Amino acid sequence: MADITAPCEQTAQQQGKIAMLKKHLARFHWQAVLLMLPFITLFCLFQIAPMIWVLINSFIYEEAWSVANYLEVFTNDFYLQAFENTLWLSIFCSVIGLLISSVTAFSIYKMQGKVRRMMISFTTMTSNFSGVPLAFAFIIILGFNGAITLQLKAWGIIEDFNIYSANGLMLLYIYFQIPLGVLLLYPAFDALKPEWEEAAKTMGASKLTYWFKVAIPVISPALLGTFIILIANAVGAYASTYALTSGNYNLVTIRIASLVSGDLFLEPNMAAALSVLLIAILGFITAIHHWLLKRSYHAK
Secondary structure, eight states: OHHHHHHHHHHHHHHHHHHHHHHHHHHSOHHHHHHHHHHHHHHIIIIIHHHHHHHHHTTBSSSSBOSHHHHHHHHOHHHHHHHHHHHHHHHHHHHHHHHHHHHHHHHHHHOOHHHHHHHHHHHHHHHTOOSHHHHHHHHHHHSTTOHHHHHHHHTTSOSOOOTTSHHHHHHHHHHHHHHHHHHHHGGGGGGSOHHHHHHHHHTTOOHHHHIIIIIHHHHHHHHHHHHHHHHHHHHTOOHHHHHHHTTOSOOHHHHHHHHHHOSSOOOHHHHHHHHHHHHHHHHHHHHHHHHHHHHSGGGO
16 A cells, blocks of 8 residues: 555656646746847847957967966056046046036926926937037037137137047036936935925924935935946947047047057957956946945835
8 A cells, every 4th residue: 555655646746846837837928038039139149248258358368368468457557547547537527427417407306397397308318419429519519610619719718728638528528427317316306205304494404404414315325326327337438539539548448449440559359358357347336336226215
């Protein structure tokens, strides 16, 4: 009898596992996966595969495995200057962009009806105006013979302004940082309840005290998260920078492009090493952003 019961129990267990597997498969959305298949394919071809190629080739030096490319990056003053210029330009422009976008986002938050919708639509449109067209627009407006430059010189406000220098790059970066900052910060102000400000006034707090003691601590994770995204956006900028300076300003993205497409200094493996270091910086920035999101009001 025991010999008959054991196989029956095993058969029942197998049937139970099969039933559980069928249940899980029934819950699995195969149609959604099939619809996502083109995106997954493109993501692997244009994101994962190039990243793997870059990582592998960054360790190849004179057709041999080596870390010489990374050693050269950290010992070459020209490459170190590229990272320094990239970081200080990105951080400085992100700070200015964050301040302007914070005030703008709060102003839009206070608006009502059609005016608010119009401003949000305008901000969305300007956030997509970047790259080479943006650089050409700056050249037409603020170049040596630009409309605004000539007018300001005629009024005696400026004497010498070079849009193709670091000052011009700062204006360009700040411009394309503002719309992105506004779009990211506008939803954050919904966390501020109107009754909080009324309660603060009832307790005798001034408007400045309310902002420093209540409002800013509440939206600070969103402010820091937006600041980090703005830095990442500026660090990876290339098209507008190259179009404005013709590649004459020493930035990491410019150096990578020159090493890949240059006729005299074609060093794809060195470009791969610079790319890996840039990916590491952006990855670190993204990790900080995710950590801040977990601590923000969105996670509560």
